[in-house]
Amino acid sequence: MIERTHLSIIREVDRLGTLTEAANALFLTQSALSHAIKKLEGQLGIKVWSKEGRNLRLTQAGEHILSLANRTLPQLEHTEHIIAQIAKGKRGSLRIGMECHPCYQWLLTVVSPYLEQWPDVDLDVKQRFQFGGLGALFSHDIDALVTPDPLFKKGLTYLPVFDYELVLVTHKDHPLANKSFIKPQDLSNETLITYPVETERLDIFSKFLALEQCSPHKHKVIETTDIMLQMVASKRGVSALPAWLVKEYSKALPIKGIKLGKHGIDKQIFIGLRETDIEIEYIQSFIDIASKLSVTK
Amino acid sequence: MIERTHLSIIREVDRLGTLTEAANALFLTQSALSHAIKKLEGQLGIKVWSKEGRNLRLTQAGEHILSLANRTLPQLEHTEHIIAQIAKGKRGSLRIGMECHPCYQWLLTVVSPYLEQWPDVDLDVKQRFQFGGLGALFSHDIDALVTPDPLFKKGLTYLPVFDYELVLVTHKDHPLANKSFIKPQDLSNETLITYPVETERLDIFSKFLALEQCSPHKHKVIETTDIMLQMVASKRGVSALPAWLVKEYSKALPIKGIKLGKHGIDKQIFIGLRETDIEIEYIQSFIDIASKLSVTK
DNA sequence: ACGATTCTATGAATTAAAATCATAAGTAAG
DNA sequence: CTTACTTATGATTTTAATTCATAGAATCGT
Structure with missing residues (x-):
C-alpha cells in the first residue's frame, strides 16, 4: 500500500x-x-x-x-x-434560508459588513426548500433560517434579530393615503399585490383581512420587491410591506405607507439555528451583526 | 496528518x-x-x-x-x-530512438504486431536527439536505439536485428539502370537525393563515393522516403536506399535498384539497449518480434 | 414501557510497525 | 589511494496501531 x-x-x-x-x-x-x-x-x-x-x-x-x-x-x-x-473558527459555510420575502432587502444590508469581517466564510442564501425551512435546517441544507414564525422544536433555537411594522403601501395620491389607518373593508375595491406564497403565510391575509372575513377585489403576485413597488407607484394596486422598506423606497417613488388597523401590525423576525451550532464563532458573529444593524433602523 | x-x-x-x-x-x-x-x-x-x-x-x-x-x-x-x-512485466514504456532514416519503414512493420501483443506498453518513436542517440539512451530519454553504428559503451548492449543491402535507386529507364553494378564515377553527373543528415553519416558518401574521392553533380536533401522516391520516379535524381524498400516501392513506381560497387554494400541494423533493461519482458519481446519479422525479408 | 438490539466510545493490554543506532559497502573527487 | 559522501542493512529501541473487553446511548419490536 x-x-x-x-x-x-x-x-x-x-x-x-x-x-x-x-x-x-x-x-x-x-x-x-x-x-x-x-x-x-x-x-x-x-x-x-x-x-x-x-x-x-x-x-x-x-x-x-x-x-x-x-x-x-x-x-x-x-x-x-x-x-x-x-x-480556528475562521472558516466555514453559512447557508442562510429565507422564509420571509421582504427580509431579503434587510439581509443585503447585513451581508456586506459580515463578508468583510469573515472573508473565509462561504455565504449562500436559499429561498426554496423541499421540506420547508425547518426541514432544511434539520437536514443540514441550511445553517440558519430567517423566519417570522419561530416554530420551536427540540434541537433548534431562535433568536429575535429584527422588529418592524407591516404597513399598506399605496401611491401617495391614493384615496386611502390620507387615512390615519386602514380597515380590512377598505381593501374590498383594491388590487392587492403580494409575493407568490400561500395566502396563509401572508400576514396581510392571516392577520388583517381574515379578522373581518374580507378579501381584496383582485390579487396579483409578483416575485420581486422592486417591481412590486413600481406597480404601486403606477397606481396598479396596493401592497403590504415593512415600514422601513417603504420609507426607503419613498425617497425615489411616489408611494406612502399607512398603518394596518388601529394599532398597526407589528412583526418580529427570528434567526433559527441548530443548537449544536450556536457556539460557532462565525455564526454568533452573524447574529451579532444582524441584531446591531437592525436596532439602528 | x-x-x-x-x-x-x-x-x-x-x-x-x-x-x-x-x-x-x-x-x-x-x-x-x-x-x-x-x-x-x-x-x-x-x-x-x-x-x-x-x-x-x-x-x-x-x-x-x-x-x-x-x-x-x-x-x-x-x-x-x-x-x-x-x-508483472505487462506494462511499461518503450521509447524507440531512430538513427537510421529508411529504418522507419521497417519499424512500422514491427510495431503493429507488437502493439497487438503488448496492449499496455506505451510506444513512442523519436528521431531527434539533443546529444545523439547514445546520449538519449544514457539519459533515459529513450529505451531502445535503432542504429547502423553500434558504438559499444559500458552499460549498453547491441543486438543485430536486420540485414539489408544498400542499392542505388534510379528511374527504370535511366542509363545506369542497365549496368550490373555502379562505380563511384558513374554518379559524377547525377543529382543525388538523400535524407537531411551530415554526409559523414550517409553510407553512400562514406562507404562508396569517398573510396574514389568522387562526388555527385548535385546534392539534394528530402525529409521523407515517399517524396524522395517520387522524385526518382520523375527523373529528378537518384538515391541510395535499402534493396527491400526499393523492391516494395517498385510495384507502384517506375524505379529500379542497382548494386553499389562490385560486391554491393551490406548493412546491418542494431538495437541498442541499456544493460539493466535487457531482462524486461516487453523489451525482449520487441527484439524477438523485430528479429523474426526481418529474417523473412 | 421495557428488554433486546445495534450502534459508538474508551481504557488497558497486546501486537505490529516505524525509527534509530551503529556500521558496512560502494562511488567519486582531490 | 585516501577522504568524503552516498545508500544498505541488522539489531535494538521507541512509537503507533490494533484488539479485547466493556460501558453508554439510541432505536426497534412486542
Missing part, C-alpha cells in the same frame, strides 16, 4: 537529490527512509530507484509514484490548511 | 453508513476505526463526525476530508494498479 510517507519521501528525494538530504528535510534519519522504501518495494514487487553511481534514478514505477505524489500531496496539504482555518 | 487510512475509513463510513460495517469492509475492528479518527480529530483540532442518534453525520471538516478521499483514493488505487502491471 502506498502511504503518504512514501509519497513525501519520493517527492523530497526528487526535489533534493539525495536520501540523506530528504531525511533531514523530513526530520527523519536516512535509514528510516531507506527502510520505508525497501518495504514498499517488497510489497509492490518493483524497484522505486536504481542506483547510478551514488545517485538514485527513479524507475518507471518510481516515476509513476512521483507523479502521484505531485498530484496528491498538494491536495492533502490544501485540505489540512482549510481544516486548520475551520479549527 | 491526514493519512491514507483516515481517507479510507471516512470513505467507507460514508458508503456503508456505520463504523461497524466500515470496520468489516476494511478487515479491522470498530474499535480501531474509532481510535484512529479520535486521534486525527485531536491532531487537527476538529470533529469529523457529530453523533446524531446512533448515526454519524459528517461535520464541515469531515465533508472536506470525504471530498479529498473521493478525489485522492482513486488515484492511489490507479497507480497501484499500473504498478502491479509493471511488476
Whole structure:
C-alpha cells in the first residue's frame, strides 16, 4: 500500500537529490527512509530507484509514484490548511434560508459588513426548500433560517434579530393615503399585490383581512420587491410591506405607507439555528451583526 | 496528518453508513476505526463526525476530508494498479530512438504486431536527439536505439536485428539502370537525393563515393522516403536506399535498384539497449518480434 | 414501557510497525 | 589511494496501531 510517507519521501528525494538530504528535510534519519522504501518495494514487487553511481534514478514505477505524489500531496496539504482555518473558527459555510420575502432587502444590508469581517466564510442564501425551512435546517441544507414564525422544536433555537411594522403601501395620491389607518373593508375595491406564497403565510391575509372575513377585489403576485413597488407607484394596486422598506423606497417613488388597523401590525423576525451550532464563532458573529444593524433602523 | 487510512475509513463510513460495517469492509475492528479518527480529530483540532442518534453525520471538516478521499483514493488505487502491471512485466514504456532514416519503414512493420501483443506498453518513436542517440539512451530519454553504428559503451548492449543491402535507386529507364553494378564515377553527373543528415553519416558518401574521392553533380536533401522516391520516379535524381524498400516501392513506381560497387554494400541494423533493461519482458519481446519479422525479408 | 438490539466510545493490554543506532559497502573527487 | 559522501542493512529501541473487553446511548419490536 502506498502511504503518504512514501509519497513525501519520493517527492523530497526528487526535489533534493539525495536520501540523506530528504531525511533531514523530513526530520527523519536516512535509514528510516531507506527502510520505508525497501518495504514498499517488497510489497509492490518493483524497484522505486536504481542506483547510478551514488545517485538514485527513479524507475518507471518510481516515476509513476512521483507523479502521484505531485498530484496528491498538494491536495492533502490544501485540505489540512482549510481544516486548520475551520479549527480556528475562521472558516466555514453559512447557508442562510429565507422564509420571509421582504427580509431579503434587510439581509443585503447585513451581508456586506459580515463578508468583510469573515472573508473565509462561504455565504449562500436559499429561498426554496423541499421540506420547508425547518426541514432544511434539520437536514443540514441550511445553517440558519430567517423566519417570522419561530416554530420551536427540540434541537433548534431562535433568536429575535429584527422588529418592524407591516404597513399598506399605496401611491401617495391614493384615496386611502390620507387615512390615519386602514380597515380590512377598505381593501374590498383594491388590487392587492403580494409575493407568490400561500395566502396563509401572508400576514396581510392571516392577520388583517381574515379578522373581518374580507378579501381584496383582485390579487396579483409578483416575485420581486422592486417591481412590486413600481406597480404601486403606477397606481396598479396596493401592497403590504415593512415600514422601513417603504420609507426607503419613498425617497425615489411616489408611494406612502399607512398603518394596518388601529394599532398597526407589528412583526418580529427570528434567526433559527441548530443548537449544536450556536457556539460557532462565525455564526454568533452573524447574529451579532444582524441584531446591531437592525436596532439602528 | 491526514493519512491514507483516515481517507479510507471516512470513505467507507460514508458508503456503508456505520463504523461497524466500515470496520468489516476494511478487515479491522470498530474499535480501531474509532481510535484512529479520535486521534486525527485531536491532531487537527476538529470533529469529523457529530453523533446524531446512533448515526454519524459528517461535520464541515469531515465533508472536506470525504471530498479529498473521493478525489485522492482513486488515484492511489490507479497507480497501484499500473504498478502491479509493471511488476508483472505487462506494462511499461518503450521509447524507440531512430538513427537510421529508411529504418522507419521497417519499424512500422514491427510495431503493429507488437502493439497487438503488448496492449499496455506505451510506444513512442523519436528521431531527434539533443546529444545523439547514445546520449538519449544514457539519459533515459529513450529505451531502445535503432542504429547502423553500434558504438559499444559500458552499460549498453547491441543486438543485430536486420540485414539489408544498400542499392542505388534510379528511374527504370535511366542509363545506369542497365549496368550490373555502379562505380563511384558513374554518379559524377547525377543529382543525388538523400535524407537531411551530415554526409559523414550517409553510407553512400562514406562507404562508396569517398573510396574514389568522387562526388555527385548535385546534392539534394528530402525529409521523407515517399517524396524522395517520387522524385526518382520523375527523373529528378537518384538515391541510395535499402534493396527491400526499393523492391516494395517498385510495384507502384517506375524505379529500379542497382548494386553499389562490385560486391554491393551490406548493412546491418542494431538495437541498442541499456544493460539493466535487457531482462524486461516487453523489451525482449520487441527484439524477438523485430528479429523474426526481418529474417523473412 | 421495557428488554433486546445495534450502534459508538474508551481504557488497558497486546501486537505490529516505524525509527534509530551503529556500521558496512560502494562511488567519486582531490 | 585516501577522504568524503552516498545508500544498505541488522539489531535494538521507541512509537503507533490494533484488539479485547466493556460501558453508554439510541432505536426497534412486542
